[in-house]
């Protein structure tokens with residue numbers, strides 16, 4: 001993608017055997033595609049499964065809906081993600097993060113990506129499915145994670161015409177059936193409980209549209225699966241990259257430590273305190289600019305449209321990419337550098353900086369994700385200093401969510417007088433596997449001249 005942008009600018013096409021794929025970068029074309037949901041539809045899952053199959057029901061959530069159906073469901077799914085609903089999750093988040101770091105020991109070697117993925121599995125399953133049946137919630141979360149992974153791997157076959165990749169299709173359908181049975185067990189449990197809880201599933205069971213109609217079990221199954229899939233790895237990856245960037249930039253890490261301990265005195269932030277941490281905000285914004293968890297996604301035009309130089313008559317997949325758009329030098333000078341202070345002087349348009357996408361289909365969980373990040377990072381950063389291990393093999397894989405594979409961060413605990421976190425070796429060796437078979441991602445180089453404020 002990066003080479004395409006460098007060679008052809010902000011709109012480019014790849015064509016193979018009559019199949020055309022359009023790529024748009026930068027605010028102009030991104031706005032045209034993301035703001036017009038009538039012309040450009042979402043087509044998130046490549047493999048929908050046969051009609052009436054579990055796979056079809058599980059892939060029938062917000063991300064795959066369009067038109068009136070999308071509007072109706074978005075209104076119903078919106079409620080659990082409003083500020084007043086998600087504020088209820090602050091204590092659960094504080095409890096889960098404290099439990100996680102309670103098990104960490106100074107001097108340990110840890111795989112932070114694994115830790116964050118595991119932590120977010122607990123967080124997401126509790127918030128979505130409830131706190132009273134943690135084991136069932138966790139099992140469902142784990143199964144959704146595996147099912148999403150299979151969808152991604154097999155779905156790539158539809159994208160890059162590789163017949164070998166589609167061989168596991170029947171395995172995917174079987175997995176979908178097992179997963180659906182578990183989600184249904186949870187729905188039945190919730191429907192039978194006299195008191196529904198504050199978890200998202202309970203709120204969805206209670207939700208009604210304008211005509212007073214609630215969701216059917218099949219609709220709940222689709223929404224629950226997609227919500228989990230949308231929430232889990234995106235947030236785990238953002239946490240991992242943010243901690244990595246802080247470890248890689250010790251001066252910024254120290255300034256953040258000062259801000260956090262000054263306001264929070266070692267405690268997990270309350271909701272009011274979240275408003276008093278401006279450097280934390282800039283760090284998270286910059287982390288999501290330079291390493292956005294959702295590196296690309298796609299739309300498909302459902303009516304003829306002129307997009308830049310291309311007249312698109314038949315349905316054509318269109319890729320938009322926060323990862324590439326966030327690194328355009330005309331929008332973000334020194335784009336490859338992690339510079340949180342740039343946010344003191346820039347206010348990019350929502351189509352130039354869009355880690356949560358933009359327009360009528362913007363991420364519904366953005367506020368929840370922000371709260372999770374702004375509670376978890378301070379809890380960890382006040383207790384532990386992370387150091388990238390000598391010769392650490394930091395690999396990034398560009399997928400529709402960006403997975404960070406095998407980062408090894410070595411950390412020590414703060415003792416009394418704070419010392420600067422040490423980087424033994426900045427991000428040694430990185431590689432990208434498969435982004436339309438030809439692309440490399442640059443892990444931000446260590447910034448040499450951080451200006452702290």
Ligand code: HEM
Nearest residue numbers: 063230231234235238293294297356357361363364365369
């Ligand atoms: C750092 C974490 C997250 C990032 C980076 C992120 C990013 C995104 C992006 C880029 C999209 C647009 C995808 C597209 O249109 O193709 C999206 C959509 C969505 N996200 Fe998130 N997301 C995050 C967390 C969450 C959470 C925590 C939830 C809910 C529990 C969530 C729920 C959704 C939903 C439901 C949609 C579909 C909205 C629609 O189509 O109307 N996301 N997200």
